[in-house]
Amino acid sequence: MTDAGRVVEQYILSTERIPGFYVDKYVIMPNHVHLILRLEGGPPRASAPTVSDAVGALKRLVNRKLGMNIWQRSFHEHVIRGERDYREIWEYMDENPAKWAEDRYYAQ
Numbered sequence: 001m002t003d004a005g006r007v008v009e010q011y012i013l014s015t016e017r018i019p020g021f022y023v024d025k026y027v028i029m030p031n032h033v034h035l036i037l038r039l040e041g042g043p044p045r046a047s048a049p050t051v052s053d054a055v056g057a058l059k060r061l062v063n064r065k066l067g068m069n070i071w072q073r074s075f076h077e078h079v080i081r082g083e084r085d086y087r088e089i090w091e092y093m094d095e096n097p098a099k100w101a102e103d104r105y106y107a108q
Contacts, residue, residue, distance in 0.1 A: 004070060008058075008062055010065075015057075023036070024037070024038050027096060036093070037054065
């Protein structure tokens with residue numbers, strides 16, 4: 001893993017300091033990150049942090065630590081709906097690193 005990847009991992013693991021957010025799984029790829037974030041704690045409140053808040057904080061903290069912006073502007077979000085969906089996403093994340101050489105952005 002690169003130095004930048006280690007910084008990303010450090011801040012992913014610190015996400016759990018946000019009440020109600022838990023990282024079930026993460027995979028750090030050379031040009032993107034996969035996360036399964038679980039939100040718990042009852043119905044959302046107006047003042048409760050959102051997924052966008054958590055991802056935005058992660059990006060800001062990593063950029064500040066690295067001294068440069070490494071992120072694209074937005075992110076792709078998918079609400080996991082049920083056990084089957086959860087398992088499929090988990091498996092995709094497990095298999096994604098082995099497929100890196102097939103990625104159009106792959107570079108040695």
